[in-house]
Amino acid sequence: MSGPATQIEEISYSNFLEKLSKNEFKKIEKAEDFIIAVPKVQPEAKKAKPAKTLAPTAENPFGLAEKQAPVIKYKVLTPAYDPDLMKKLDASDADVQVTRATDSSKALGTILSYLLLPILFIIVLAVMAKSIQAGGSQAMSFGKSKAKMLLDSKVKTTFKDVAGIDEEKKELEEIVDFLKNGDKYIKLGAKIPKGVLLVGPPGTGKTLMAKAVAGEAGVPFFSISGSDFVEMFVGVGASRVRDLFEQAKKHQPCIIFIDEIDAV
Numbered sequence: 374m375s376g377p378a379t380q381i382e383e384i385s386y387s388n389f390l391e392k393l394s395k396n397e398f399k400k401i402e403k404a405e406d407f408i409i410a411v412p413k414v415q416p417e418a419k420k421a422k423p424a425k426t427l428a429p430t431a432e433n434p435f436g437l438a439e440k441q442a443p444v445i446k447y448k449v450l451t452p453a454y455d456p457d458l459m460k461k462l463d464a465s466d467a468d469v470q471v472t473r474a475t476d477s478s479k480a481l482g483t484i485l486s487y488l489l490l491p492i493l494f495i496i497v498l499a500v501m502a503k504s505i506q507a508g509g510s511q512a513m514s515f516g517k518s519k520a521k522m523l524l525d526s527k528v529k530t531t532f533k534d535v536a537g538i539d540e541e542k543k544e545l546e547e548i549v550d551f552l553k554n555g556d557k558y559i560k561l562g563a564k565i566p567k568g569v570l571l572v573g574p575p576g577t578g579k580t581l582m583a584k585a586v587a588g589e590a591g592v593p594f595f596s597i598s599g600s601d602f603v604e605m606f607v608g609v610g611a612s613r614v615r616d617l618f619e620q621a622k623k624h625q626p627c628i629i630f631i632d633e634i635d636a637v
Contacts, residue, residue, distance in 0.1 A: 380443035381409070389449040390461065398467040403451075405473065410447045523587070523594040524624075530584040538578060545569065545586050552590035552626045583630040593627040595620070599634045 384392075389410065392398065400411040451458065462469045532542050551558050551565045558565070571579040580596070587594035597617060602610040621627050 378443040379446055381446050381448050383448050383450075386449055386452065389447065392447075393461060393465055393467075396466050398447075398465065400468045401462060401465070401470070403462065403469065403471045406451055406453075408449050408451055410449065410467075412445065412447065415445055523584075523596070528584060528588040528591075528594050530581065530588040532585050532589055535578055535581055535585050538582065541571075541582060542585075545582070546589075549586055549589045552586075552592050552628075555626060580630065580632060583628060587628040590626070590628070593624040595627060595629045596632065597630070598632045 389408065392410070392412070397412055397414070398410045399413040402409040532546075535542060548565070548569065551563075555565070571582060573579055583596075584594055595617065602613055617629065621629055
């Protein structure tokens with residue numbers, strides 16, 4: 374036969390302290406954020422009646438006991454921090470029990486706290502390994518030229534594609550002829566100009582003209598920006614210049630076009 378049911382009633386923290394000071398509790402269970410207190414004397418209106426076994430009758434052939442009134446327990450939410458609470462509980466004559474919460478969410482939080490550090494450590498190792506692999510390939514090409522090379526078979530631009538700058542095309546025809554028939558000029562003791570400076574506002578066809586020279590002469594075309602030669606590390610820019618000209622020597626005769634040379 375089961376005992377009387379339990380009924381939980383919430384009371385304020387100040388009301389709880391008042392009853393505690395009067396030693397009205399016989400048992401107190403303290404959890405992390407609340408307290409369950411069992412009073413010594415049940416409230417009169419809800420005081421439990423003693424169990425009584427009845428004699429078997431027609432209406433009650435088994436002699437079942439009368440239904441007992443529920444046992445009242447008080448529940449009070451405790452403040453986040455009260456340094457004197459345990460002292461007050463110890464000072465009372467109640468049986469005080471302290472329990473720890475074992476709900477699934479806190480258990481999950483505990484498990485995650487143990488797993489979080491190893492997971493973060495594995496992620497950091499993976500990122501470091503990836504950066505080391507990428508850094509190795511970048512380190513090998515750190516001082517390499519960033520020039521874009523078009524082989525003679527891929528340079529399709531010619532003087533026919535350039536319009537409006539006929540005088541410039543006329544002057545560059547000599548460069549084209551030298552690239553095509555270099556031996557003829559060498560026999561005469563002539564030397565090709567070290568370079569040609571194309572000056573003009575953006576969009577006037579400087580890059581197109583340089584490609585047209587390479588296309589007319591049928592030679593590879595190297596294109597690079599002057600800002601690629603400027604680096605924060607000493608020696609990197611010079612290394613890229615050397616690498617560019619080494620590539621150009623392997624494909625000579627060729628055209629090296631340096632855009633925005635004023636950035637150097």
